[in-house]
Amino acid sequence: MHVVVCVKQIPDPAAPGSLRKDTLTLDRSGKLVMDDSDSYGVEMALQLASGVDGSEVTLVSMAPGSETSGLRTALAMGAADAILVSDDALAGSDALSTAKVLAAAIRRAEPDLVIAATESTDGYTGTLPVQVAELLGMPSVTFAKRVSTDGTTIKVERQTEAGYDDVECPLPAVVTVTAGVVEPRYPSFKGIMAAKSKRIDVLGLADLGIDAAEVGSRGAREEVLDVADAEARGGGEIVVDEGDGAQRIVAFLEQLKVI
Amino acid sequence: MDRIWVLAETGEQGPTPLTLELLAAARGLAPRVEAVAWGPGTASIAGVLGEHGASRVYDVGDLAGALPGAPVAAAMAALVERGERPDAVLFPASYDGRDVAGRLSVRLDRPVLTNVTGLSVRDGSLVTEHPVFGGAQIVHARFTGEGPGIYVVRAKSFAAASAGGAAAEVVAAPAGDVGPTGAARIVERHAEEASGPKLDEAAVVVSGGRGLGSADSYALVEELARLLHGAPGASRAIVDAGWVPYSHQVGQTGKTVKPTLYVGWGISGATQRLVGMKGAKSIVAINKDREAPIFSVADLGVVGDVHKVLPALIEALRSRS
Structure with missing residues (x-):
């Protein structure tokens, strides 16, 4: 079974984000890291692959400047290799263009199963994996809490408003996982050393047969008009607990008539 | 802005609160509001949808256990191909809403604007509001080019309100064959024990x-x-x-x-x-x-x-x- 995991490399979420004033796009000039949300997908892929003989995990990512540091993290966890799409013409791509690029890259890997996070931490559009599935002509099961497979079918517990659904789906298919569903492994020292020599194919748009005019800011069919500061919500009273913290809260709840 | 579609989701008690919020939003933006629904009981919710402003509901029908993403998007795309042209399609930011929006986006080759928390008309085009950086800033955006805009709207961005309209006209809109994309099936549903109010409705x-x-x-x-x-x-x-x-x-x-x-x-x-x-x-x-x-x-x-x-x-x- 060949499992492909979509991995996004994003600006460090611990650092404050900003929009570039000139282009109104997210500033991605700093060092990029693997989106934490994707560590669950990578772990899930590794676990599913280990249960089916002859399986392998390939990472697929799109990032500017041939950025690979986030991919090395996932390779160190145990993925076999990676495909990275990097092309200056991709700057400013909307989610549909990104989906077209990723779908083209994934198609080359001929996967049986594609795993992605339900949404990225930075953009959180949350539609890309399903767009990729539609482009690849595959079924999709989003918001998976638990996944198992025998290599031909997947069984998924899918999150719903009321609880969860047992969903079955033949492969190939696209699955998105929510955070916390598995415990991502920490890369071992051996894994980190091995990751340095694992293969990362860096592809441009020409390699994928995609017209540069149809993606990136040239091909984008949505525009940001302006960015405004949100209405500030004023802070209230801050007290330091000196054994009376609970009573202060009780008094506040009484005032609100909650109790 | 003449015509807006709203993806109507149905829960245990009829249309979900977010569905009614989207109908209210649509009503404030366009004179003609229509819903798209699926499941065995669309006729039974036509009254509520109409009361909240939908003049018509396209009924994709019972999906026989298939996840709605592929078939519902296919049904909507088929309506567009037949010449029904909404200016905008509003989707609830829900598990199924995002699936349908993503697939419709590919079928119509139109991008999606998600996490929308506000909608207004500026110079004839629909302008969206999106909170960024933890809500510290608001981005305003819009689509360029032809075709219906696809919007995924967050809960509680608009207040639901009855408009007192007549029941929506039910129009069949079957999905047709969607091939392998529709192969994911629900085998069993599980409702988790919930005591007390639901998280998104609790006071x-x-x-x-x-x-x-x-x-x-x-x-x-x-x-x-x-x-x-x-x-x-x-x-x-x-x-x-x-x-x-x-x-x-x-x-x-x-x-x-x-x-x-x-x-x-x-x-x-x-x-x-x-x-x-x-x-x-x-x-x-x-x-x-x-x-x-x-x-x-x-x-x-x-x-x-x-x-x-x-x-x-x-x-x-x-x-x-």
Whole structure:
């Protein structure tokens, strides 16, 4: 079974984000890291692959400047290799263009199963994996809490408003996982050393047969008009607990008539 | 802006609250509002949809256990191909809503604007509002070019309101064959035991974060929620850590809550985390770090140890009842 995991490399979420004033796009000039949300997908892929003989995990990512540091993290966890799409013409791509690029890259890997996070931490559009599935002509099961497979079918517990659904789906298919569903492994020292020599194919748009005019800011069919500061919500009273913290809260709840 | 479609989702009690919010939003923007629904009981919700402003509901029909993403998107795309041309299609930011929106986006070759929290018409085109950087800033955006705009709208961005209209006309809109894309099937449905109100509808939300220290402490958050007749919520950090399921998550990547009272225990409120709860009428925050960003939006902030304040508060409330 060949499992492909979509991995996004994003600006460090611990650092404050900003929009570039000139282009109104997210500033991605700093060092990029693997989106934490994707560590669950990578772990899930590794676990599913280990249960089916002859399986392998390939990472697929799109990032500017041939950025690979986030991919090395996932390779160190145990993925076999990676495909990275990097092309200056991709700057400013909307989610549909990104989906077209990723779908083209994934198609080359001929996967049986594609795993992605339900949404990225930075953009959180949350539609890309399903767009990729539609482009690849595959079924999709989003918001998976638990996944198992025998290599031909997947069984998924899918999150719903009321609880969860047992969903079955033949492969190939696209699955998105929510955070916390598995415990991502920490890369071992051996894994980190091995990751340095694992293969990362860096592809441009020409390699994928995609017209540069149809993606990136040239091909984008949505525009940001302006960015405004949100209405500030004023802070209230801050007290330091000196054994009376609970009573202060009780008094506040009484005032609100909650109790 | 003449005509807007709304994807209508149905729950146990008919159309979901978010569906009715979207109908209200659509009504304020265009004279002609139509819904798209699926499932065996579309005829039975035509009355409510009409009352909330839909003049027509396209019925994709019973999906026989298939997940709705592929077939419902195919049915909508088929309507567009037949010449039905909405200017905009509003989708609920829900599990199924996003699936249908993503697939329709590919079928119509139109991008999607998601996490929409406001809609207005500026110079004849629909302008969206999106909170970014934890809601500190609002981005306004719009589509360029032809074709219907696809929008995924967050819960509680608009207020649902009845318009007193007649029942919507039900028009069959079958999906046709969607091939392998429709192969995912629901084998069994499980409703989780839920005592108390639903998280996104509760008047009181008690939420816990990393500052609780361990998964075990979350029981105290649940206990306080029960005492206040509210619902327990969670920050992304403790959902990521596997302490509580994703269905409890409040915030940018989770549920949007708009309760009368939100109480946050050990939640720092860093960047993305404040989206989803800033709409609360009153916010109480307890955190040991005086510099925690959540204090900047709290009506009452208590700088202290949650392991002392939380049990003391539970005890105080118990002794009152």
